[in-house]
Amino acid sequence: MEQHPIWKGKWTVLLAATGSAVGLGNIWLFPYKVGEYGGSAFVLVYLAGVLIMGVPLMISEITIGRFTRMSPFNAVTKLSENSRVPGAWRLLGFIPHIGSCTILTFYAVIAGWALLYMVHMATGGVFGSIQVAEESAAAFSRLQADPLTMIFYHTLFMAATIFIVAKGVIAGLEKSINWMMPLLFVMVICLLIYSMFSGQFMRSLEFLFTPDWSKINGESVSFAIGQAFFSLSLGMGSIITYGAYMAKEGDIAKTGTAVSLLDMLLALCMGLVVFPVVFSFGLEPNSGPGLIFESMPLAFGSLPLGNLFGTVFFALVAVAALSSSISLLEPTVALLEERTSLKRWKIAALVGGAIWLAGFSVVLSFNVWQDVHILPGKNIFDTLDYIVSNIMLPLGGLVTALWMGWLMKPSDARNELGLGPQWFGVLHTMVRYVSPVLLFLVLFTSLGIIQF
Numbered sequence: 001m002e003q004h005p006i007w008k009g010k011w012t013v014l015l016a017a018t019g020s021a022v023g024l025g026n027i028w029l030f031p032y033k034v035g036e037y038g039g040s041a042f043v044l045v046y047l048a049g050v051l052i053m054g055v056p057l058m059i060s061e062i063t064i065g066r067f068t069r070m071s072p073f074n075a076v077t078k079l080s081e082n083s084r085v086p087g088a089w090r091l092l093g094f095i096p097h098i099g100s101c102t103i104l105t106f107y108a109v110i111a112g113w114a115l116l117y118m119v120h121m122a123t124g125g126v127f128g129s130i131q132v133a134e135e136s137a138a139a140f141s142r143l144q145a146d147p148l149t150m151i152f153y154h155t156l157f158m159a160a161t162i163f164i165v166a167k168g169v170i171a172g173l174e175k176s177i178n179w180m181m182p183l184l185f186v187m188v189i190c191l192l193i194y195s196m197f198s199g200q201f202m203r204s205l206e207f208l209f210t211p212d213w214s215k216i217n218g219e220s221v222s223f224a225i226g227q228a229f230f231s232l233s234l235g236m237g238s239i240i241t242y243g244a245y246m247a248k249e250g251d252i253a254k255t256g257t258a259v260s261l262l263d264m265l266l267a268l269c270m271g272l273v274v275f276p277v278v279f280s281f282g283l284e285p286n287s288g289p290g291l292i293f294e295s296m297p298l299a300f301g302s303l304p305l306g307n308l309f310g311t312v313f314f315a316l317v318a319v320a321a322l323s324s325s326i327s328l329l330e331p332t333v334a335l336l337e338e339r340t341s342l343k344r345w346k347i348a349a350l351v352g353g354a355i356w357l358a359g360f361s362v363v364l365s366f367n368v369w370q371d372v373h374i375l376p377g378k379n380i381f382d383t384l385d386y387i388v389s390n391i392m393l394p395l396g397g398l399v400t401a402l403w404m405g406w407l408m409k410p411s412d413a414r415n416e417l418g419l420g421p422q423w424f425g426v427l428h429t430m431v432r433y434v435s436p437v438l439l440f441l442v443l444f445t446s447l448g449i450i451q452f
């Protein structure tokens, strides 16, 4: 089996994992789901999910990756070698690969929207010169009704993803990520300052943080946990794969904690950027996947040098999405590199090409195939969103917890982590008992076996 190269830079894994975690999940999905599921109740379950399960599982994924130095499927095979786990269970190792490819199918389409908005902001096109709320919603609907434009930008985005993965995560990723991530954080902080003065900041704080437990039900809990996993890139092999490239000297526990907290912070900041705009312009918080695309142009429209800021903002969204999409394609490319003798660029083109084609169905689900329902009342995009958030992510998280908590020898895990007995004890208990129990509950709720 092919050996992978290892990142030399001390900070590379931190930046790469943050690059994977920070993306459309924080900028696009988080505000949209918070709006759809009623604000604070969703946010609080999400925060609990990040702290109780997210941090320990992030650390677990890096540990599994660095210990085995393999892609997820082979990592599990390797972990099972010395155990008595029946062979068929190893097939669970395919879940991250299926999941990451499925996510990328719709991820690339949404990232394409960000590219389009960037271009329009720069050139003063339709989406870049919006002043009133009605115009902004109408412009977004027009985009949704236009499959060719969507396919054009979706194709551009997939081509960039494939290109970087084909070059390899070292040459392709290490350099760009050094300045992109910090710039995105600076930009979000500037926008946050703007929104503090927009008059609706307090209302947004309340919307996001004042607990209203009556709004919590099974569906919002499942989506909030799914959101925590999505945003942290957990359960689908991205972090296992990056862990496999991490230098031996790096501190896994610190890296995992830092990535999780940074990611959570950025999502909360985005909430505080988007909702003041939504409220000041009288938009509906529950307007769905278009939320940031309808709201942010309005904010830029009312700012001096708005188009410049808007261009930079959407460029950073696209770039953040790119550093995440790379981590969605990489696990499967790494697996095929380990298992076949094909060249990396061929594998990247094949796997990426298949995902690109599958993405057409997502584009069409917003227009021509709007009425093609897979699950009752859900078109192709809604179905993928539902299956990913409610089933694949909790399932991926569950198997990761079982691999770390039950399959990997505790002594191996502890050596790899270099933690003292107490901290290791806490971590191990969280992944061995707490996460599996909670995730079973989430899965049963999603499947309708438990109802509340």
Ligand code: TRP
Pocket (backbone or CB within 6 Å): 020, 021, 022, 023, 024, 025, 026, 100, 103, 229, 230, 231, 232, 233, 234, 235, 236, 237, 238, 324, 325, 327, 328
């Ligand atoms: N976390 C990324 C985002 O927030 C998306 C992502 C990358 C992801 N890799 C993943 C989501 C693995 C789930 C699993 O945009």
